[in-house]
Amino acid sequence: MSLLPVIFLKLKFASRFLRKVPVDHPHYAQKRERVLRTRWKLWMIMGVLIIVPLTLFASAILASLERTPLTGRMRLIMLSAEEEEAIARELKGAGWYTSVAQILVNASPSGTMPRVIPPDDWRWNWVEQTLRQLERAVPKLQEHSDNPAAWA
Structure with a gap:
C-alpha cells in the first residue's frame, strides 16, 4: 500500500x-x-x-x-475455539458479572468502570430482549444436552 x-x-x-x-x-x-x-x-x-x-x-x-445456535443471529468471531473456551470458563458460575466488570475496567483507558447506559435507552431494551431469548433457550439446551445437533 x-x-x-x-x-x-x-x-x-x-x-x-x-x-x-x-x-x-x-x-x-x-x-x-x-x-x-x-x-x-x-x-x-x-x-x-x-x-x-x-x-x-x-x-x-x-x-x-458464524450463526449462533441459540438465537440464529450471525456473529463475527475472531477467537480460536480454545480462546472462546477459556473465556467461557472464566465467566462460568455466579460471579460472572465480576469477571465482566474486571474486563471492562482493564479495557478502560482511565482504569475505572465505564458509564452504563440508562434503562430507557433503546440499546438497553435490545440487550434485554436478547437476554430473554437466551433465557428461553436454556431449557431447550438442558433437554438436548446429550445431542448438540438438536440445539438449532
Whole structure:
C-alpha cells in the first residue's frame, strides 16, 4: 500500500507528458508508445495493490462469520475455539458479572468502570430482549444436552 503514492505520481507525470507532447510529433513517437505501455502497467499494478488487500480483508471477515445456535443471529468471531473456551470458563458460575466488570475496567483507558447506559435507552431494551431469548433457550439446551445437533 505504500507504493500507491509513488505509482500515483508516476501516472500523473505520464499523463502530463502525454498531454504536452503532440500526437504526431516524430521525435517522441517511440517515447509516447513506451509511456502509454508503462502507464497501462502502472494502472494494473495499482489495481492489484488495492484489490488484493481488500479481497483478503473481506474473505477474513466472511470466514469469521458464524450463526449462533441459540438465537440464529450471525456473529463475527475472531477467537480460536480454545480462546472462546477459556473465556467461557472464566465467566462460568455466579460471579460472572465480576469477571465482566474486571474486563471492562482493564479495557478502560482511565482504569475505572465505564458509564452504563440508562434503562430507557433503546440499546438497553435490545440487550434485554436478547437476554430473554437466551433465557428461553436454556431449557431447550438442558433437554438436548446429550445431542448438540438438536440445539438449532
